[in-house]
Amino acid sequence: MTDQTAIQSPSTMTTTAPPPMPSRSRVLIRKLWRHRSFRLGAGIVLVIVVLALLAPFITDGSPNKMSLRDRFTPPSAEHPFGTDNFGRDIFTRVLYGARISLWIGFASAMLAAAGGAIVGMASAWFRRLDGIIMRIMDALLAFPAILLAIGINAALGPQVTSVIIALASAYVPRMARIVRAAALVIRELDYVDAARVSGAGATRIIFRHILPNCMAPLLVSVTFVFAYAILAEAALSFLGIGPPPPHPSWGNIIAEGRDYSVEAWWIMLFPGLAISLAALGTNLLGDGLRDVLDPRLKMEQ
Amino acid sequence: MKHLTPRNLMLAAVSAGALMTAPFASALAQEAKMGGTVIYANNSGPGQLDPQMAASLVELEVIQHVFEALVAMDAGYAAKPMLAESWEVSEDGKTFTFKLRQGVKFSDGQEMTSADVLATFERYAEVSPGKATLADVKEYRTPDDYTFIIELNNLNAVFIDQLKTPVYPFSILPASQRDKPAREIDVIGTGPFKLGEWVKDSHLIIEKNEAYVPREDAEGPDGYVGKKTVNVDAVRYNFVPEGNSRVAAMQTGEADITTALSKDLLARLEGVEGVTPITVFPYCQNYVILHSSNAPTDKREIRQAIRKVAGIEDLIIASGESARKDHSMSYPGTDYHTGEENAKWYDENDIDGAMALLKEAGYNGEEIVVQSNTNYSWMRDTMLVLAEQMKAAGMTVKVDITDWTTNASNLQSGGGGWNVSTTGFCSNALLGPQQWQTMIYNFPHIEGNTVLDDAYTKFYASMDLADRQAAWQTIEAEVLEGAYMIKVSDRGSNRAIADDLKGFREFNMNIFWDVWLDR
C-alpha cells in the first residue's frame, strides 16, 4: 500500500526522492508486459480500438452509404471486404461496426462490474442481507445469460442502450459473486480490522480498503464479460433483437448477410472474423491479467 | 441510381416459364404413381386451424387441403362452386340459393347437409374477423338438406366474390362445431386430406382422406375447385425458419418442395440437379404505406413528395424479392386492372417535383418516421433504401426498426408515431375491390374521404361489371394520387420443387392434390 499513501500526500512526493523499491504497479506492468498472451491480446485489442477510432480517416465513405449498382462486389482493391446487398462497403461497415460492438462490449462489462461491485459489496458488508441477495443472484445465475438478455432487451425495445443494459444485467450476478468472495476474504484481514477498530466508517473501509483489493478479480472478469458481450451482441442481432438496423454492429452485418452466405460469403466472413478476433484478443488479455494479477483466481466466471 | 433490373426480371420470368412447361407437361402424360409422403419445407407453421380465424398463409395452406367451401377460387382466381352444386342469384341481387352436392362426407364419415352450412355461417358471423361480409344478411333458410339460401337486406353485386375469399375462408364445418369458441374447433372438413400428426413448431402431417368424395363433373383440378385426386399417402410440412436451411434441405433431397425464398436464395438452387426453382405470379403486391392522420404525412403534398422520390427499381432490388413492375392495385389481365390513366403515379423518380411539393406544403425539416421490422428482411431493406431516397430530396428521416408485432400493431392502430411503413398484400389484389376496402382505409388511417366512400357505395350497387370497373378506377386513383399508399411491385413467390414431384401446378398457395412422387 506504500504507493497509495504516497499519492495521497503529494507534498512528500515532491520533496522526497522516489522510493528505492519499484512501485507495485510498475512491477505489475512489467510482469504483464513479459506475459506473452497479454502482449498478444493487448496488441490485438489495441489495433481494433485504434482502427475503430480512426475509421473516418481510414475510409472515406459512410457505413450506410448505398450504391445498388455495386451490390455483391467480391473483395477487391476498391472494396477490400467486398460489398453487401445494398452495395455498402463491408470494410467500412466492419470498421464502424467495431465502434458499436466494442462500445456494447465495453459498456456492458463496465456496467456489469459496477452493478456487481455494489451488490457484491453490499452482500459482503451487510451480513444480514447476504442470504437474500446471494439467493437472488443464484436464481438469476441459473438463467442462461443470453435468455435474460433476450427478455430484458425485448422489453426495453430495440436500441443500443437496451442491448447494453440487457447484457450488463445478465452478467451482474457473476460479477457480484466474484466481488463478494474477494470482499469476504479481505474483510477479515488484519488491516481492515485495524481500520475498523480505529473508528473508520463503513464507506471509508469499503472504498479505501476493500474495493481496491477487489479490483484484480473484477478487472479480470471485466475482460471476460467484454468478450462474452461481443459474442452475445452478435447472437442477439442474429435473432433480430440486437441494435436496430441500419446500425452496422458486427452481429447485424452477419445477420443481414446470412441469406447470401454462399454467393456473397464475404458479407458474413469478415464481421465473423472481426468478432472472433476481438473476442480472442480480449480473452488473451484476460488470461494475462489473471495470471499476473490473481494467479489463484479460478476460471469460473 | 438507375438500374438494369427490368431485363433481369424478364429473363428470370422467361426462364421460369420455360422450365415450368417442360417437366410438368411431360409429367401429365405419365401415369401417376400412388403412395409416398411429400416433404414440404415451409418457413413456419400454423398456430391454429380454425378457418374462420385464419389469415396467415401457413394456416391457410393447410386449411385449403382439409376443408372446402361452397364457393372457391378456380385456377384463374374466379369464383366457382365447390361444395355447392350450383347457385342462383335473384333478380334483385339480394337472394342467393345454393344447391348443395349430395353425398359429400366429412372426414369423420358424417354426410354434409344444409344444417352444417347454416351452422358454419352462423358461427362465422359471431367469431370471424371477416364477419363484416355477413353483416347485411337478413336471414338464412334451409328448406331441405341440400338447399341453403342467404337473403341480404341490400344489393351486393360482389357477394359471391366475397364468399370465395381464401382469407378467413367460408369453409364448411360440421354442425357440431357451431358453438366452439374461436380457434378451438376440431379439425374436421370435407377436403381431400385430413389432419394427421401435428407437433407445433416442428411439423404437421396431412393424410389422404379415404372418405373424400370428389366432384365428378370436372375434368381435373382447377385451383381450389374441380376434381381433386390424392395420389400420395401424406404431405409432411416441416417448419424450417432459416432460408439457408430450406435451401440446404432441397440440395440434400431432404425436402421435395420449399417456399419463401429470397431471390438470391432461389438463385442458389439454379443448376442444382433434380431441383427446379420457380417464381409464382401473382402472389402479393408490395406497398409503401403512408399514415394520413399523423403529421407531417397528414399533408397530401408531403405524401406525394415521398411518392415522387420513390425509385421503384432500387426498392425492388433492395427487397431481394423477385418482383415485377406494375402500377395497378390489381393484376394485369384481370377485370379490375387499370390502364395507363392510373399509371402516372408510379415510379416517378422526380426529385425536383418532390422538392417543389415540399416547398408548397411548407415543409421545414419536420421529422418523418420510417418504421419497419427485423422479421421480414424485404420490408426492412425496402424501407432503408426509401429512407435514403427521401433524404436525397431534403427530408429529415428517422429510421425506426422494431419487430413485426410492434410494426403490425402500429400499422393497425395508427400508434407508435410512424409516418411511413411497408407491407405486402396477398389476397386483396387477387380478389378485387371488395377485398381491398378494409385495407385501404385501415393502414393509411383514412378518415372522411368522400371520394372513396362514394365510389365504394357505387361499386357495391352496380350489377354491371363496367360500372364497377369505373368505380374501382376512381378508388385506385384516389389512393395512389393522394399517396395513401405507394405501389412498389407485384411480388412473386420463390419456391423450389424436386423434379420427381410430378403434377405440380403453380398457384397462389402450394396444392398437393393431384401431385405424385415418381420414385
Place this chain on the structure above:
Amino acid sequence: MTKLIAFRIAQAIPVMFVVAVLTFLLMHLLPGDPATIIAGDAADQESIAQIRRDLGLDQPVPVQLWLWITNLAQGDFGRSLMLNQPVAEAVMQRLPVTLSLAFVAFVITIPVGIALGVIAAVWRDTWVDSAVMILALVGVSVPNFWIAILSVILFSVTLGWLPSAGYVPLHDSFSGWLASLLQPAVVLALFQIGYLARMTRSAMLEVLDQDYIRTARAKGVTPMRTILKHAFRNSLMQVVTVSGYILSLLIGGSVVIEQIFAMPGIGRLLVQAIMARDYPVVQGTMLLLGFAFVFINIVIDIVYAWVDPRVRYD
C-alpha cells in the same frame, strides 16, 4: 441431505415468484398487441377488440397478473395465445428437443474438454500445449451461429454427410435422433469445450505446481502417473462444480442453434413467443426454466457431495 434439498427448494420458491412477476411486467411493457397478430392483416378494429376480450387482454395489467398468479397456484400455467395450446403442454413438447440437444452437446463437451485440458497440462509449454490452447481459445471466441451456418454449408450441402435441419424424436429412431443432433450439438459444444479445456488445464497445473508435488517430482519419489491421477481427480471435482454452469450455457446457446437447425425446442419457443407477445408462454417458459435450473443445481450439489466425501451437508 433431504433437509438440504427441502431447504434449497423452499429458498427457490420466493425467488422464482419474483422472477415470474418481473417477467410478467417486462412482457407487458413491450409495445405491440398479440391480438393484432392473431386477427391478421385484414381484420378490422372491432374484431381485434373482440379477440382481445376473448383472451382477457382487455383487463388492466394488475388484474391479468392476479389471474395468472391465482391460476399458477393451482398448477395452471395458462394457454398460449399463438399456439392455442396449454403452456405446460407446449413446454413439455419442446423440452425433450432442448434436453436432447444439451445432453448430446454435454456428452461431447465433457470428455473432449477434459481430454484437451489434460493433454495441454501434461505437455505444458510445448507446441502441443500451445496448439490445444489456441484451439480452446478459438472455441470461446468464435460466434457459434456463424460456425453453424458455415458448418451446414460444408457438412450438409457440400459433403452431404448430415441432415441440414430438423429433429427426429428418440422414439422414432435412435440413429435418426443422433444424426439430427450431431451437427448442432457439436457446434453448440465448441464454446463449452474451449471453456472446459482451459479450466481443466489450469486446474491440473494448479495441482502440479503445488510445492509438495514439485518436491515429490524433483525427488522422483512419486511416479508421474500417480501425480497425474491425483491432478486429474482434482480437476474432475472442478468439472462437477462447473457442470451446472456448462449446462446452463448449453441451454442458453441452444436458442440460436435451434433457430438455425429448425429444432422445435424451448429456445425457439421462447424467442417466437417474445416476438409474437405470447405472454403466457414467455412467463411460463421462464418460470419452468428457472425451476429446471434450480433442480439442476441441487442435483449438482448432491453429486458434489457424493464425489467429494469431505463435503458434508448437514
